[in-house]
Amino acid sequence: AQPSVLVVGGGFAGASCARALKQLDRDLAVTLIEPEADYLACPFSNAVLAGLRGIEAQTFRYDRFSDVRLIRRRAVAVDAERRRVRLDDGTDIGYVRLVLAPGVDLRFDALPGYDEAAAEIMPHAWKAGAQTLLLRDQLTAMPDGGVVILSAPANPFRCPPGPYERASLIAHYLKTSKPRSKLIILDAKDAFSKQRLFEAAWLELYPGLIEWVPLSSGGRVTEVDPATRTLVTEFGSHKAAIANVIPPQRAGKIAQSAGVADQTGWCPIDPVTFESRLQPSIHVIGDAAIGGAMPKSAFSANAQAKACAAAVAALVRERQPVPPKLINTCYSLVAPGYGISIAGVYQPRAGLLAEVEGAGGTSPLEAPPSVRELEAAYAQDWFRTITNEVFG
Ligand code: FAD
DSSP, X not given: OOOEEEEEOOSHHHHHHHHHHHHHOTTXXXXXXXXXXXXXXXXXXXXXXXXXXXXXXXXEESTTOTTSEEEOSOEEEEETTTTEEEETTSOEEEOSEEEEOOOEEEOTTSSTTOSTTGGGTSOOOOSSSHHHHHHHHXXXXXXXXXXXXXXEOOSSOSOTXXXXXXXXXXXXXXXXXXXXXXEEXXXXXXXXXXXXXXXXXXXXXXXXXXXXXXXXXXXXXXXXETXXXXXXXXXXXXXXXXXXXXXXXXXXXXXXXTTOOOTTSSEEBOTTTOBBSXXXXXXXXXXXXXXXXXXXXXXXXXXXXXXHHHHHHHHHTTOOOOOOOEEEEEEEEEETTEEEEEEEEEEEETTEEEEOTTSOEEOOSSOOHHHHHHHHHHHHHHHHHHHHHHHO
């Protein structure tokens, strides 16, 4: 019989992995388990918030997965010993190797006052779709002069530069449509990704509009009250016209129930094969995995997916997996036609995915507008290329 590989989760990680497995070995039986009919991509969803793009540009379907068996169900349990996955309709499926790629769950138990009901008033918009539209509509409805507050979590979380790209694009919207308004970032950190580039751009494009409050100045939000849209910090409380609360996160629930997540909530993996450190024959890729310096991005998820597929294709044929080299690049838009980026190269070292010294870097701090414009165009090209590779 054909060796059967199951992939749970059809995001940038899982969908990429299922396709790569089939390309590497046509004789593998590859099944992708994903309950949603559409995939809503987060990259560029901040542009939707700012009214620069429609949600349809973020929406992808699974109708071109003809050589992968697609099951439109949610995986609810994994029996690692018997190597079976149970689906939400009660059926169960066996595997030789299982790849889990469920992305993140928002932790609704981590911030007092912030639960699923609160997220309908203070959207996180950290999963694209209804939450993105809710926050966009709140911004559209807000009177000029309102205070928008964005709260950013401590590391690690999905998309390290994402909150700051979001702050930039909301600032662009406020500057052009509601110029008496203000944006405050309450941050649980004292430093963030591409910080010098973002701060220089904010000074240039949005002087006085964005206030960043770091951890050491009382930026960490300790409690929220959705009824009054109040965010409480160690240094006092802030009342918002709009509150965008990005809460702490952890690996998607199925990773917890499969026993591949540790006490941090994330899934430790072997950096060569992405096999779980906690359960044999289960691999974890994308945002759910943690194993060193690689950030949680769609670019990383796709790179990990291909490396994991190569390892799984080797393991099921009893060949030795080859240590991978992985690349990540994260683009951020600070304004239309103004892009910045950070890139890194990663390889297994001392049991982790370690950054290769001197191989990455960020956009130059001083650069003419033409460089920022080019990077904004590269960002668009990257999104078109990756979504075409994964879903096209
Ligand atoms: P996901 O994309 O979340 O996919 C997980 C999938 O698994 C989902 O389809 C879900 O339905 C499915 N699933 C979950 N549980 C189950 C289950 N039990 N059974 C079956 N299926 C299940 N990254 C970049 O590289 N560049 C960017 O510019 C960028 N911008 C971003 C901006 C924002 C605002 C945000 C929030 C993120 C951004 N990211 C960006 C990060 C990127 O979106 C994530 O890193 C990426 O989506 C991770 O892919 P994933 O496949 O691990 O998870």
